[in-house]
Amino acid sequence: MPSTNRRVRLLTLAIVALLLAALLWMLLGALRSAVALWHELSDLPTWLSVSLGLLVAAVAGGGIWLGWRVLHPRARKQKPVVAPTxxxxxxxxxxxxxxxxxxxxxxxxxxxxxxxxxxxxxxxxxxxxxxxxxxxxxxxxxxxxxxxxxxxxxxxxxxxxxxxxxxxxxxxxxxxxxxxxxxxxxxxxxxxxxxxxxxxxxxxxxxxxxxxxxxxxxxxxxxxxxxxxxxxxxxxxxxxxxxxxxxxxxxxxxxxxxxxxxxxxxxxSEQVEKVHADGSKESHSxxxxxxxxxxxxxxxxxxxxxxxxxxxxxxxxxxxxxxxxAGELETSTRATQAQTLITSYTRRAIVGAMAAVAPGSDLVIQGTLATALIRELARTYDVAIREIDIDAFLKQASLSLRASTAIVLAIAGNAMKAFPGLGTLGGGVVHAIAYGLIFDSLGRAVATTLAEQQQFDQVHASATLKKLLAQTSGERMREIAALALRAHQEYDLK
Ligand SMILES: Nc1nc2c(ncn2[C@@H]2O[C@H](COP(=O)(O)OP(=O)(O)O)[C@@H](O)[C@H]2O)c(=O)[nH]1
Ligand SMILES: [Mg+2]
Known part of the structure; x- marks a missing residue:
């Protein structure tokens, strides 16, 4: 039995052959018309055939010139700078x-x-x-x-x-x-x-x-x-x-x-060398x-x-x-403000997870906290954002998170092993670190979208969130682990 692959290839070959034949047919047709036109032109009075010939040449020349201009745009004079007042x-x-x-x-x-x-x-x-x-x-x-x-x-x-x-x-x-x-x-x-x-x-x-x-x-x-x-x-x-x-x-x-x-x-100035009569040389500037x-x-x-x-x-x-x-400074200032917000909410998410009596086996985003973070980030970036869009985004994020719960928990577990001190804190800490990772990723994903697109693009934010959740560079995990350790110490003191 021929494989599907082979059949597809045969079909492609047939289509290509047909297309080539059609192209050849059209070329022959055009050639025949050109020859017929030539004959008809030579029967016409000279002045008419010369005028028609010139017209054809002008159209062809125009086409070539247009093609040249499109392919080789002229270097333009620099546009004047538009300055603010x-x-x-x-x-x-x-x-x-x-x-x-x-x-x-x-x-x-x-x-x-x-x-x-x-x-x-x-x-x-x-x-x-x-x-x-x-x-x-x-x-x-x-x-x-x-x-x-x-x-x-x-x-x-x-x-x-x-x-x-x-x-x-x-x-x-x-x-x-x-x-x-x-x-x-x-x-x-x-x-x-x-x-x-x-x-x-x-x-x-x-x-x-x-x-x-x-x-x-x-x-x-x-x-x-x-x-x-x-x-x-x-x-x-x-x-x-x-x-x-x-x-x-x-x-x-x-x-x-x-x-x-x-x-x-x-x-x-230059160094010149003067040769004296006795052969001695002297150089001066x-x-x-x-x-x-x-x-x-x-x-x-x-x-x-x-x-x-x-x-x-x-x-x-x-x-x-x-x-x-000023624009560059505005961008960096906003990024700093956004980072401060993200760190503060990540910390709150970690504390919340540690305080939970029995953390669920599913990781579901803490809705109120996440909504507040997104709203504050939008304010930082001067982007209007609707409640209904935040809800839809969080719902979607929670769903994809549920599917990757095991991965996120595994990452959190690895972080526990990698950072001494976390291991002694007990089982709830894995969940707390997982929540830290989720909030940090969520905040960064939303901030990136707001900064790059000046609007809340849910699809872009979701894709970035997924990428960030899977990306566990040492530096990020170290920061989250440090937050978890500090939160645990403070939580213990209460
Ligand atoms: N031959 C020649 N050398 C020059 C002339 N003007 C400058 N220089 C030399 O070029 C070098 C660099 O000159 P300088 O004024 O320091 O250049 P800058 O780095 O643009 O400030 C020096 O060695 C100058 O002596 C010139 O008109 N003719
Ligand atoms: Mg100089």
């Missing part, structure tokens, strides 16, 4: 403060925003890879200026500010984010990005073609709508021909992104010639409108970044 940010920070979140960094950023607005200076952030020549550019633009070190936003890493007067008399503050060690590259980059957001004008220094990351960075900076200058440094190293080729390649790529592109040679006139002109032109006119784009950038950071 100042009162919105103030309100969110006040709310976070009420929830005892650490808002000191956000407040420091707001203070810095206000401080720079009141000062009225034009801030120019000098941005670029390590060794691109940022510090050299600053030395060339502001010879002799002393660094003022600012510690911003509570970070211990510093941003250096150099005050300088341009040739047109405009006073600017140039900012540099120093750092040379690979180890702190990520922190330095984050600080440099924040400083670019706080500036009125951004000067992007590169010393060669841009990498994919630098390209993304430049486009990201453009999204804030502030004047952006791309300066290709170290052109003395490139030679005239290569410098001009790279310059025009960058111009083609970034004409929509930057407001000015200049070639510079910031100088720096020599300053390279500086070429920054085009850069000076670009900064002068783009800062001509003054700090006040450039302020709105700066404020948008800072408020946008603040909004994102």
């Amino acid at each position: 100042r009162p919105e940010i103030d309100e969110r920070i006040a709310r976070l403060e009420q929830q005892r979140a650490d808002t000191s960094q956000l407040e420091a950023e707001l203070r810095e925003l206000d401080k720079r607005r009141h000062e009225g200076d034009v801030y120019v952030a000098v941005f670029g890879e390590i060794s691109a020549g940022k510090s050299s550019v600053i030395r060339a633009l502001a010879p002799g200026a002393q660094a003022q070190v600012d510690v911003l936003g509570g970070t211990t890493r510093a941003v250096e500010h150099y005050r300088s007067t341009l040739k047109n008399g405009r006073e600017v503050v140039l900012s540099d984010v120093p750092g040379t060690r690979e180890a702190d590259a990520a922190a330095r980059e984050a600080l440099a990005r924040d400083e670019a957001l706080r500036a009125h004008l951004v000067l992007y220094i590169c010393a060669g073609d841009l990498t994919r990351e630098q390209d993304a960075e430049l486009r990201w900076l453009d999204g804030f709508g502030k004047p952006l200058i791309l300066a290709l440094n170290k052109i003395d190293q490139l030679g005239e021909h290569d410098a001009s080729a790279l310059d025009s390649a960058l111009r083609t790529r970034y004409c929509d992104v930057v407001d000015a592109q200049v070639l510079v040679s910031a100088g720096g 020599r300053a390279r010639p500086v070429q920054i006139d085009a850069l000076l002109a670009a900064i002068t032109r783009l800062s001509a409108r003054g700090a006040e006119a450039l302020e709105p784009a700066r404020e948008t950038a800072v408020l946008g970044a603040l909004s994102q950071r």
Whole structure:
């Protein structure tokens, strides 16, 4: 007797063969129509056949072009950043403060925003890879200026500010984010990005073609709508021909992104060796010639409108970044609040189980307690939740729990063996730990759903609950065991 498997395969083969035959038939039909059309066209007057031919070519060309555009979407210009208003940010920070979140960094950023607005200076952030020549550019633009070190936003890493007067008399503050060690590259980059957001004008220094990351960075900076200058440094190293080729390649790529592109040679210094007549050698450092006139002109032109006119784009950038950071703080604050709730209810569930005169052999969720936990979690996450949905969810959870009672009890039993001290507490403790595991899992499952979906999705919560009940990582079980031990001690004292 042929197996069902074989029959299914034979049937599939027959269907595939039929489909292929149909496809071949259609292709032949299309070919025949095309040949017939060709004959008919050649009978027509020339002007008509040429027009029809052109029409067919245009339709075909259009189709190919459409396909190309769908497969190769053009790199779009960065969308402008949408920032919240100042009162919105103030309100969110006040709310976070009420929830005892650490808002000191956000407040420091707001203070810095206000401080720079009141000062009225034009801030120019000098941005670029390590060794691109940022510090050299600053030395060339502001010879002799002393660094003022600012510690911003509570970070211990510093941003250096150099005050300088341009040739047109405009006073600017140039900012540099120093750092040379690979180890702190990520922190330095984050600080440099924040400083670019706080500036009125951004000067992007590169010393060669841009990498994919630098390209993304430049486009990201453009999204804030502030004047952006791309300066290709170290052109003395490139030679005239290569410098001009790279310059025009960058111009083609970034004409929509930057407001000015200049070639510079910031100088720096080099070691030169002098050979004396007696053959002895002497080495000394020599300053390279500086070429920054085009850069000076670009900064002068783009800062001509003054700090006040450039302020709105700066404020948008800072408020946008603040909004994102406030969002991260809101998320972590809620997670902490939810965890505190879950721990407190898990403890209550454990105490309840220990106090029960005769724990049942089935594990049924303690309904009142579970309802209260879910309601409090919903309040934490600002999600409206209906009583009827909580009831339905708990009913479903109890049913699937009943089916896995043996597993949960086995896990609790293993925890007892693994954590010294629990074993001596007696039989009821296994149930107490099982309840602890159930409440901890229930709370985490509901909190995850609320956090990820901003709504109470029962199906998602049930699936997460099942996963968490089976997942008994050492750390979680240790916490639950510790709660059980403490609850037992307190319960015994009564
Ligand atoms: N050849 C050449 N070297 C430069 C130029 N500008 C800077 N440098 C050198 O590049 C290296 C890094 O410069 P630096 O300003 O410290 O870069 P930063 O890390 O971006 O601040 C130093 O050795 C400089 O002397 C330039 O225009 N031409
Ligand atoms: Mg430097």
